[in-house]
Amino acid sequence: xxRQQTQVLATWLISITAVVVIxxxxxxxxxxxxxxIGTVNWQFLSQPPSNGMTEGGIFPALLGTVILTLGTAVAAxxxxxxxxxxxxxxxxxxxxxxxxxxxxxxxxxxPSIVYGxxxxxxxxxxxxxxxxxxxxxxxxxxxxxxxxxxxxxxxILAVPQEFRVVSLSLGASRWQTIRHQVLPHALPGIIxxxxxxxxRAAGETAPILFTVAAFxxxxxxxxxxxxTMALPxxxxxxxxxxxxxxxxIQYGTALVLLIIVLSFxxxxxxxxxxxxxRRQW
Amino acid sequence: xxxxLSIRDLSFTYADGAQALQHINMEIFANExxxxxxxxxxxxxxxxxxxxxxxxxxxxxxxxxxxxFNDQDVYNPNLDVTYLRRRIGMVFAVxxxxxxxxxxxxxxGLEMAGIKDRRIIDERxxxxxxxxxxxxxxxxxxxxSAFALSGxxxxxxxxxxxxxxxPDVILLDNPTSGLDPISTALxxxxxxxLKQQYTIIMVPHSVQQASRVADRAAFLLNGEVVEIGSQxxxxxxxxxxxxxxxxxGRFG
Numbered sequence: 001x002x003r004q005q006t007q008v009l010a011t012w013l014i015s016i017t018a019v020v021v022i023x024x025x026x027x028x029x030x031x032x033x034x035x036x037i038g039t040v041n042w043q044f045l046s047q048p049p050s051n052g053m054t055e056g057g058i059f060p061a062l063l064g065t066v067i068l069t070l071g072t073a074v075a076a077x078x079x080x081x082x083x084x085x086x087x088x089x090x091x092x093x094x095x096x097x098x099x100x101x102x103x104x105x106x107x108x109x110x111p112s113i114v115y116g117x118x119x120x121x122x123x124x125x126x127x128x129x130x131x132x133x134x135x136x137x138x139x140x141x142x143x144x145x146x147x148x149x150x151x152x153x154x155x156i157l158a159v160p161q162e163f164r165v166v167s168l169s170l171g172a173s174r175w176q177t178i179r180h181q182v183l184p185h186a187l188p189g190i191i192x193x194x195x196x197x198x199x200r201a202a203g204e205t206a207p208i209l210f211t212v213a214a215f216x217x218x219x220x221x222x223x224x225x226x227x228t229m230a231l232p233x234x235x236x237x238x239x240x241x242x243x244x245x246x247x248x249i250q251y252g253t254a255l256v257l258l259i260i261v262l263s264f265x266x267x268x269x270x271x272x273x274x275x276x277x278r279r280q281w
Numbered sequence: 282x283x284x285x286l287s288i289r290d291l292s293f294t295y296a297d298g299a300q301a302l303q304h305i306n307m308e309i310f311a312n313e314x315x316x317x318x319x320x321x322x323x324x325x326x327x328x329x330x331x332x333x334x335x336x337x338x339x340x341x342x343x344x345x346x347x348x349x350f351n352d353q354d355v356y357n358p359n360l361d362v363t364y365l366r367r368r369i370g371m372v373f374a375v376x377x378x379x380x381x382x383x384x385x386x387x388x389x390g391l392e393m394a395g396i397k398d399r400r401i402i403d404e405r406x407x408x409x410x411x412x413x414x415x416x417x418x419x420x421x422x423x424x425x426s427a428f429a430l431s432g433x434x435x436x437x438x439x440x441x442x443x444x445x446x447x448p449d450v451i452l453l454d455n456p457t458s459g460l461d462p463i464s465t466a467l468x469x470x471x472x473x474x475l476k477q478q479y480t481i482i483m484v485p486h487s488v489q490q491a492s493r494v495a496d497r498a499a500f501l502l503n504g505e506v507v508e509i510g511s512q513x514x515x516x517x518x519x520x521x522x523x524x525x526x527x528x529x530g531r532f533g
Contacts, residue, residue, distance in 0.1 A: 092340055162377040169335060170390035171367035171446060181379060
């Protein structure tokens with residue numbers, strides 16, 4: 001084979017791998033949209049399930065997922081952003097810092113079902129929160145920590161060092177420098193990380209399985225110590241646990257979940273793009 | 282005459298073991314323009330950054346000796362470093378605006394110092410822009426982004442930004458690098474005005490500039506002081522052979 005031919009062949013092979021990577025996501029989205037679009041309407045979104053869940057809508061599960069995602073945000077954001085600021089701005093290059101970083105990397109690699117079991121042991125049983133929104137949000141928050149910490153730290157480190165040096169040279173304290181010259185410029189990256197983390201949390205089933213999710217509740221939750229239904233678990237339940245479940249409801253539910261998760265990614269991308277364009281440096 | 286700054290037996294080693302300064306001794310007096318010059322890696326910038334403690338940002342360094350500012354050790358742990366940096370301003374070799382307007386850049390130091398009165402801030406912003414010979418060029422566009430300024434304007438803005446705090450000493454680290462001759466002349470001219478009010482320590486762009494602006498100068502080589510003296514003494518009658526070779530352009 002001539003060099004020319006090798007070149008053409010290589011280009012083709014590489015292009016094919018790219019298509020193979022994209023194909024599944026495109027197929028999944030198309031398939032779910034095609035099958036589910038007929039079911040999703042205002043009724044479906046705003047009504048509770050009825051008749052043994054074989055009729056009606058998904059409102060309690062949808063609301064539960066919104067509440068859990070908000071709870072995850074409340075639990076994870078302060079801790080994750082605080083940790084990222086510490087690692088990027090304060091931590092020296094020593095053994096303790098390396099241990100923290102190693103822990104974060106490992107935290108990111110833990111299977112979500114293990115988070116679920118940890119949540120059951122720690123929040124539900126040991127801290128006695130019971131199977132509740134509180135326990136579920138804390139478990140999801142814990143799972144979200146590593147990705148938010150990593151992206152936020154990266155965003156903070158990407159702020160040019162000169163801004164810090166100039167700010168300090170003008171008599172600003174270390175915290176003033178972080179507050180006025182670092183965080184505002186790191187914010188788009190931090191927000192992107194938060195949204196991506198929450199998007200993942202919104203779609204997870206395993207961490208909420210033992211900590212909060214209910215099979216079916218006739219009433220909406222009244223406090224953070226109540227259980228709630230949640231979309232991912234609801235989808236699992238109606239796909240595997242309920243006999244005689246109409247396919248249309250299953251696909252409709254899958255479509256709503258997919259839209260929620262993908263819209264998190266979309267929002268993150270839009271924020272990043274807009275903020276980057278506005279950046280002066 | 283008491284010294285504004287006195288540096289006593291100062292040595293400094295970076296984390297990688299490179300010794301940047303060795304047993305530096307010098308005194309700098311009020312309202313003089315003191316020039317630190319020498320070839321690259323002589324330790325000039327390191328010395329400046331030790332004076333206002335920006336070298337604190339580096340990990341794993343070793344320092345011995347002391348730096349007295351108005352007879353107070355700048356490395357005294359009880360000294361408020363933000364106070365020190367407000368008293369000892371700095372202009373960097375590369376003009377570095379902070380993101381935001383020209384006005385925001387100028388007001389930043391004052392706001393961080395807790396000054397909230399707009400009238401005081403406005404007044405000080407105008408005065409320091411005048412001192413840096415920039416007021417006429419920017420007075421109608423103070424709210425424009427500082428990044429829109431030309432290189433020379435940016436550098437004069439950075440000078441104004443440190444003057445706004447009404448410091449005691451100004452450290453100028455090659456403030457005319459990358460500037461055209463006209464901008465350079467503007468900056469040099471303003472130095473003569475500024476030293477009436479401030480003590481200036483400057484790392485110059487070249488030997489020629491050093492000899493043009495200096496009241497006194499120190500020649501640094503490989504982290505050591507070779508010679509310190511008046512402008513006449515250093516640039517016309519140097520005593521050390523190395524100083525003579527450097528100022529006459531035989532090396533460097």
